[in-house]
Amino acid sequence: MGLIGEVLMLPFAPVRGGLWAVSQVLAEAERLYYDPATVRAELAQLEERLESGEISEEEFDRQEDELLDRLETGLHSGAGTDNGTTR
Numbered sequence: 001m002g003l004i005g006e007v008l009m010l011p012f013a014p015v016r017g018g019l020w021a022v023s024q025v026l027a028e029a030e031r032l033y034y035d036p037a038t039v040r041a042e043l044a045q046l047e048e049r050l051e052s053g054e055i056s057e058e059e060f061d062r063q064e065d066e067l068l069d070r071l072e073t074g075l076h077s078g079a080g081t082d083n084g085t086t087r
Contacts (some may be wrong), residue, residue: 033070034073034077036071036074036075042063042067043068048069
């Protein structure tokens with residue numbers, strides 16, 4: 001985009017900046033959601049809840065399947081904290 005295009009788009013700069021900020025927040029939230037370390041910690045908490053009798057076997061199985069799906073997605077997409085928790 002040339003100088004004229006930039007000048008014409010100037011009134012939309014706050015909107016473009018806001019959209020960029022929202023996209024950054026969403027990207028970080030997704031990275032954390034699929035982070036293998038986070039999912040493993042949630043699996044450990046889930047197992048503790050089962051052992052304490054807080055949840056039933058059926059509920060454990062359902063939530064475990066969801067967490068394992070997230071873990072698999074995170075490992076395949078390369079999500080993580082870049083601290084050795086992926087691949």
